[in-house]
Amino acid sequence: MALLTVFTPAYNRASTLPRTYQSLCEQECKDFIWLIVDDGSSDNTRELVEGWKNQDNGFEIQYIYKKNGGMHTAHNVAYENIHTELNVCIDSDDRMAEGAVKKIKTAWLKARNKNYAGLIGLDADMNTGRIIGKDFPHGLKETTLGGYYASGGDGDKKLVYRTDIINSVPPYPVFEGEKYVGLVYKYTLIDQKYKLFVLNDVLCDVEYQMDGSSNTMFRQYLKNPKGFAFLRKVAMTYPISKKRLIRDCIHYCSSSLIAGNKNYISESPRKVLTVLCTPLGWILTTVIKKKCKLI
Template structure:
């Protein structure tokens, strides 16, 4: 291991109640040659107070405040101010296992074809551990129609520079997936088959917002932005959409044949008859 500097970027917007857990997971890393840049994206809570306290306690923690611009903007600002060869992204309400940096940097240093390193993750609420998720990583074909890695991974700063950073127009989620689509056109993403990342499950999380905006984000932006890429992978694209149509068709048939639907249809039938006579 070459002991390269790792820059940990933690964007934060009104997460004062959670950010210390994230910072503790940084402080506990077995790999110690790091700087941690906390990017306050216009918070109105006690984020500044907490971050400055940590910066005073350990000079490796650096606080930077900016006007609110969204997650992609905060990540880009933090990375642009970083000095490390490698970048580790961490959202302010999540945590990494103490061994992650050591394991991830070892892979990046050995494999020049690897642009980013991720791992398996586990959701949690307070002290309760929930389901484990196991992304597979891979190359561009693995990222065309889904995100096959955790969004907050360790990556080469060179990769971020060459592909133009995070897309700051994307403010409704999936900015990490779109970033990987560009990254994996040249590099691969390695996933460590261990649970080393812990994702806080929250009702107002970005992922839940993203799911609500799925069709709009995916169909109206990502696919159009990378039109040439999907044309290049025409057969895979057609297969994907045909399978999606079939899944939707089966889901609708299942709904139509369900007992709840039939009871509801039976109850509403007289009302529909009355409405038709009135109109």
């Protein structure tokens, strides 16, 4: 069996998915499976993948089609179908960095027996080659994801998890009528028990799309308030700093108000703070609606 599953959630990304595929074909080490989870695409994603499966590319390709439900539901389906020791998500508009699979394998053979949840590596801008955010401090050998950011870290990082560990915490919840729950939910729960082995190398070359979730966040707040409120509750339960706790509480109040949840104070893990932050939650809600040009 292969060591690694590279999984790619895809929703109408037939225009960018070929470069993801090409980056995998160019990997020196082919000790991986590529799993594409098609989240209800209406373009020719299926036809592209079926064509690639018939080519001699040196690695196995698996394809699963599901009804559109959002990125987090595609991750749920992926984790249910991954059987390799490790897994990593490479989005459908990104490229796996040159030599990344070999770097992952080499690092993991050193860290495998030390009870790590997996590896944490770097993302780089596809067009400039610059590291996204900051790289890791010199000499840092292990960290949690939350601990990295709490100590001043910045920018998206590439996470390579043990499959048994990622499946040891609950799946992403699904809220009726909503299609977004932050992926950090699972990572936060894992942080409470395990650390990640630091791999100070670029594992993924990224390009943020104008219609991607990172660029539509204010509308996401309005469309998925229950999902955001849920995520803020988790963050408030496991705060990484006092400043971040207050920020998350304000967002929790705002998302709960948008969702029309009258019980949000009693459901909060920080009830007193939630009462104090409610006025700021109202203000944030007004800002969000203005940003979305709904007022």
